[in-house]
Amino acid sequence: MTTDTPRVTGWVGWGWFAGTILIIAGAIDAIYGLIAILQPGSAYFVATEEGLFLFDVSGWGWWHLLIGIVLILVGLALFTGATWARVVAIILAAINAISHLFLLTSQPWWSLIVIALDILVIYALTVHGKELAVRDA
Numbered sequence: 001m002t003t004d005t006p007r008v009t010g011w012v013g014w015g016w017f018a019g020t021i022l023i024i025a026g027a028i029d030a031i032y033g034l035i036a037i038l039q040p041g042s043a044y045f046v047a048t049e050e051g052l053f054l055f056d057v058s059g060w061g062w063w064h065l066l067i068g069i070v071l072i073l074v075g076l077a078l079f080t081g082a083t084w085a086r087v088v089a090i091i092l093a094a095i096n097a098i099s100h101l102f103l104l105t106s107q108p109w110w111s112l113i114v115i116a117l118d119i120l121v122i123y124a125l126t127v128h129g130k131e132l133a134v135r136d137a
Helices: 012-038 057-078 083-101 108-128 130-135
Strands: 043-047 052-056
Touching: 012 057, 012 083, 012 108, 012 130, 052 057, 057 083, 083 108
Parallel strands: none
Antiparallel strands: 043 052
């Protein structure tokens, strides 16, 4: 006899991993955003064939502060097993990975680490995320 409800296995740890990583990444993003906002005159320069490109990091600082706070809240909500939190976490992890693509030139190693962790979070929640909801049932 088969049922449509998934059973909890040892793989539920992937869901806990995803929630923990989202909270840590959100905290680091928020701190990174605060540093960019509070640092006076922060700018990033890129020399191109057309000339010098000036990038204001405080604009990205506000983005990272906002997404960091939301990542923390969604990471905490994942521990409750809420389906909406899983869906939002997948979307936010994808957005966070894409936003770090823009920072590859200024922070290459950090951006690659964050992108890799976001991919692991997406994997964990898409493959083993349903077990989080069953855990409390």
